[in-house]
Amino acid sequence: MATKTLTVKVLNPKHVLFEGEARSVFLPGDLAEFEIMPYHAPIVSLLKAGEVVIDWTVRIPIIRGMVKYYHNECMVLVEEERRGPGEPAVKPS
Secondary structure, eight states, X not given: OOOSOEEEXXXXXXXXXXXXXXXXEEEEBSSSEEEEOTXXXXXXXXXXXXXXXXXXXXXXXXXXXXXXXXXXXXEEEEEEOOOOTTOOSSEEO
């Protein structure tokens, strides 16, 4: 039986913002927003300012970035929005 999750890593140049299994990843693509689900077709895309949303519960605000999805692994490289002191990088919904 096929797994119903995909592996997701969200990284910035300094650290890992999210790493784990997910059922969906919603991304602000440079031409349009889109959602990646398990066994999506391979894709590479630039990302514009917005939020990376994982399983509709974890939100990561970004300025820009890129995504690569291949063989059920989603790698997202981002430049995060600037945060105030003590504000978490990953915002739960």
